[in-house]
Amino acid sequence: MNQQSGQVAVITGAASGIGRGLAEHAAKLGMRLVLADLDGVRLEALCAELRGGGAQVVACVTNVGDLEQVERLRDVALDRFGEVDLLFNNAGVMQTGYSWEITAQQWQRMLDVNLCGVINGIRCFVPLFLRQGRAAHVINTASLAGLLSSPLMAPYNVTKQAVVALSETLHYELSMLGAPVSVSVVCPGPVASEIMASNQVVDGAGSSFSQLLDSSIRQGMTPAELAEQVFAAIAEKRFWVFPHKGFKVALQQRVQSILEESNPQFNMSDVEENTHAAR
Numbered sequence: 001m002n003q004q005s006g007q008v009a010v011i012t013g014a015a016s017g018i019g020r021g022l023a024e025h026a027a028k029l030g031m032r033l034v035l036a037d038l039d040g041v042r043l044e045a046l047c048a049e050l051r052g053g054g055a056q057v058v059a060c061v062t063n064v065g066d067l068e069q070v071e072r073l074r075d076v077a078l079d080r081f082g083e084v085d086l087l088f089n090n091a092g093v094m095q096t097g098y099s100w101e102i103t104a105q106q107w108q109r110m111l112d113v114n115l116c117g118v119i120n121g122i123r124c125f126v127p128l129f130l131r132q133g134r135a136a137h138v139i140n141t142a143s144l145a146g147l148l149s150s151p152l153m154a155p156y157n158v159t160k161q162a163v164v165a166l167s168e169t170l171h172y173e174l175s176m177l178g179a180p181v182s183v184s185v186v187c188p189g190p191v192a193s194e195i196m197a198s199n200q201v202v203d204g205a206g207s208s209f210s211q212l213l214d215s216s217i218r219q220g221m222t223p224a225e226l227a228e229q230v231f232a233a234i235a236e237k238r239f240w241v242f243p244h245k246g247f248k249v250a251l252q253q254r255v256q257s258i259l260e261e262s263n264p265q266f267n268m269s270d271v272e273e274n275t276h277a278a279r
């Protein structure tokens with residue numbers, strides 16, 4: 001899809017980190033923006049900043065886990081701009097800890113935001129894209145965790161692997177229909193953001209692991225660098241967005257282990273090395 005000034009982009013989780021980077025990049029391209037986040041104060045502050053730079057932006061406080069709120073987000077976008085070209089299902093949260101120690105409520109929050117948020121986005125916007133009958137693009141932020149499991153991140157791994165599966169399925173379905181709607185799934189390693197603030201740390205190994213994760217995220221790729229790669233993939237209608245190239249070795253090893261039916265092995269030093277080397 002050619003990125004044209006005036007295209008309408010809806011971005012969830014836009015008030016911080018990766019979503020903010022996507023919003024700033026889209027504004028630079030001259031896109032009209034509908035920005036959604038749970039945090040209304042930060043969302044309004046970002047919108048004011050982007051409007052100051054000349055962008056047309058509407059803010060819509062939205063909990064992506066709530067279908068009615070995502071329907072409202074679509075309606076706000078249509079009321080304001082009459083059409084939508086790009087949907088970024090980006091909002092997400094973190095939960096670390098041993099799988100069996102994470103509470104039912106914590107599991108549910110991860111499923112609601114990280115998985116149902118994307119399902120709700122697809123259910124609300126894809127029918128609109130099909131009705132519009134012209135080029136449109138769904139971009140789902142999964143994670144490297146969508147392809148490689150780490151210990152102590154079970155709900156994150158589970159929801160992100162589900163987002164990869166959902167994205168691939170959607171891509172096949174739209175191709176089967178010959179619809180002009182493209183799909184991309186973004187699978188980054190560490191990106192400097194505030195995601196660890198959403199982590200409800202539990203006792204046990206979860207807390208020391210979350211410190212390690214926090215440090216790796218702080219030193220990660222910048223959201224602006226990631227946004228460059230995401231918009232390049234959109235321009236090429238490319239499905240896979242795998243920004244941290246150094247992790248491809250670990251992915252290859254995983255596939256090899258599946259094909260050989262050998263037991264999976266996790267190496268924490270791979271994560272530490274690739275945080276820096278993977279760009």
Ligand SMILES: NC(=O)c1ccc[n+]([C@@H]2O[C@H](COP(=O)([O-])OP(=O)(O)OC[C@H]3O[C@@H](n4cnc5c(N)ncnc54)[C@H](O)[C@@H]3O)[C@@H](O)[C@H]2O)c1
Nearest residue numbers: 013016017018037038063064091092143190191193194195
């Ligand atoms: N930072 C990383 O290293 C990294 C790596 C891979 C993937 N991701 C994914 O990138 C996406 C963005 O995360 P980030 O790292 O920029 O984190 P972030 O915390 O900086 O930004 C996430 C934003 O989502 C919002 N949000 C949280 N719950 C919401 C909800 N229910 N409805 C609407 N908005 C909600 C938050 O308020 C926040 O503004 C997430 O899906 C995350 O899993 C992050």
